[in-house]
Amino acid sequence: MKKINVLLLLMVLATNVxxxxxxxxxATKITNEMSEVLSLNAEETSTVYEIQxxxxxxxxxxxxxxxxxxxxxxxxxxxxxxRLFGKLKNALDKKKMQQWRIxxxxx
Numbered sequence: 001m002k003k004i005n006v007l008l009l010l011m012v013l014a015t016n017v018x019x020x021x022x023x024x025x026x027a028t029k030i031t032n033e034m035s036e037v038l039s040l041n042a043e044e045t046s047t048v049y050e051i052q053x054x055x056x057x058x059x060x061x062x063x064x065x066x067x068x069x070x071x072x073x074x075x076x077x078x079x080x081x082x083r084l085f086g087k088l089k090n091a092l093d094k095k096k097m098q099q100w101r102i103x104x105x106x107x
Contacts, residue, residue: 023056037103038096047091055084 021029031049034040040048058080066073089097 023053023060026056027052034100038092038099040092040096044092048088051084051087051091055080 027049030052031045034048035045059077062073062076062080066076
């Protein structure tokens with residue numbers, strides 16, 4: 001019985017490990033989605049990838065740093081997302097940002 005419990009626990013832990021994506025994978029996924037939806041050129045795609053990668057790294061840092069303080073974590077994450085919006089707004093033109101907002105809203 002003990003062996004079965006240990007085996008089940010290991011299976012659950014292994015599943016959780018495999019289901020977590022790295023910052024690079026997440027940045028690539030969202031960049032590819034944006035590139036497809038907005039028809040980004042190579043330079044824009046590269047810029048968006050760098051912005052998204054930095055965002056996911058910052059989010060991971062905030063979540064680990066403020067794990068015990070949910071209010072501060074929420075405020076810091078909001079700052080990260082506001083910076084993301086500003087950087088994307090500077091990297092892409094207004095029309096593409098509107099297209100992205102509409103796409104995300106309808107998704």
